Amino acid sequence: MASSMAPPPGCGNIDPDYYFLCDVCAAWGIGLETLAAAGVLATLILLLAFFVCSCMTKDKNKKNVIPIQFLFILGTLGIxxxxxxxxxxxxxxxxxIRFISFGALFALCFSCLLTHASNLIKLARGKPPLSKLSMLIRTVGLTFIQIIIAVKYAILTVERGGxxxxxxxxxxxxxxFVMLLIYVIALMFFTFIISMFTSCGPYKSWKRHGMHICITLLFSIAIWSSWISMLLLSGVPSDVDQSQWDDPLFSVALVANGWVFLMMYTLPEICFLTIPHQSEDYPSEGILWKSTARQQSVEAGSTHAPDKEGAEDDVLFPPNGTGFQPKNPETKPNFSIPRAMLHPAYRQEIMVHCEAKRQAK
Structure with a gap:
């Protein structure tokens, strides 16, 4: 659009590059601008709610995921x-900005979802979860791969090639543009496959978090498949300029995917962030409780039953099974049994021996 042309209706004396922001004849610009601004406002509100809920979270496993969920919300704000x-x-x-930021922001969001899904697989199967530092390293590392790809393209093609x-x-x-996003597309499909494995495992409470990720990726795949197909396979209508065809397509993809991230993942995760601790959600603690209870029962069975006078004595089980031997006080027995478990024929003799032993002292 030439700078000598009169500004379109609704626009003042501004640079022609910004005409789509105010041109009432190009309603798509104003509509998408409104939806994007509403998305920014909604993201900021959810970010504030996320901070409040994260301070109230007492679950250690949920606290470990808070940093990558914070990065995910920042990525959505950037989209x-x-x-x-x-x-x-x-x-x-x-x-x-388009070529570098588009892939980097989506790589950040999909990396956060992939890391969260990998952690949920462990929790749903009763395995130790990933640490907070490990999840951060994975998320940042996966994101930097896309950033390196985009920056390399910008340096080699735009700067050196002029x-x-x-x-x-x-x-x-x-x-x-699509070639630069191959890594992001692969990351998106891989995250979707990983999210489906979160439904495997005996601990159902973690599966609903995986369902949020799976639904989010399902809608994202539909959006990406649509805009890439239209971009590469569909031709430009004869009465429409190419900028008026491609630009709305990218903008709709960004706004739609941003709202999917907010409604399908961010909002439900914030709601579940403050759910009280449930014992059945933590297999490690359940196994520990069972092990402790079993150990206590064994120890209780190996303690000595008091006699009628209230005294307790350890008795070695006879190796030949035909007699008894009083415990040598200087030697610690290898195995002791309660007096109540001895044969009744030996009980009286044991009591006589214990009484004689006390009188000798």
């Missing part, structure tokens, strides 16, 4: 904010 870079017309600055993304051919630019 809504990036929508404005696609409403503003493509130029040298917005081109780099190619202006705004003047690049539409078909080639769209192909490069």
């Amino acid at each position: 809504f904010s990036l929508t404005f870079a696609f409403i503003i017309q493509l130029n040298k600055k917005t081109g780099l 190619i202006d993304l705004a003047n690049m051919g539409r078909e080639q630019r769209n192909k490069d």
Whole structure:
């Protein structure tokens, strides 16, 4: 759009690149701008609620996931904010922002979901969960792979090649854009597969968290499949400029996926963040309780039953099974049994021996 042209209705004396933000004739810009702004506001409100609920959380396993959930909410906030870079017309600055930020933000969100799903698989099967540091390292590491890919493309293609993304051919630019997102697409599908395994295991309370991730990825795959197919397979209508075809497509994908992240994952996870501790949710504690109870029962069976006078004495079980031997006080027996478990024929003799032993003392 030439700078000498009169501003469209609704726009004042501003740069032509920002006309879609105020042009009432191009309603898609105003509509998507409104949805993106509403998404930013909703994300900030949920972020505040997340801080409040995280301070009230007493569950250690849920506290360990709070850092990556915080990164996920920040990534969602960035996705809504990036929508404005696609409403503003493509130029040298917005081109780099689009190519680098789009994949990096989605890689961050999908990495958070993948790490959370991997942790849920362990909890649902009764295995020790991942540590907080381990989950952070995994999330940041998976995100940096996409950042390195995008920055390398920008350095080799844009800077060294001297190619202006705004003047690049539409078909080639769209192909490069999708090629840069191959890692993110693979990450999204892999996270969806991992999230399905969260339903395996005896501890059902953790499975609902995995269901949030699975549903979120299912809607995300549908959105990505739609916009990539339209971008690469569908042609531009003859009466529509290419910028008015591609830009709304990217913007709709960003806004739709952002709202899916909020409604399908962030909001339910915040609601479940403050649920009280449930004993059946923690197999490690349950196994520990059973082990302790079993050990106490064994110890109770090996204690000595008091006699009628209230005295207790350890008795070695006779090795040949035909007699008894009083315990040597200087030698610790290898195995002791309660007096009540001895044969009745030996009970009187044992009591006489114990009485003589007390009188001797």
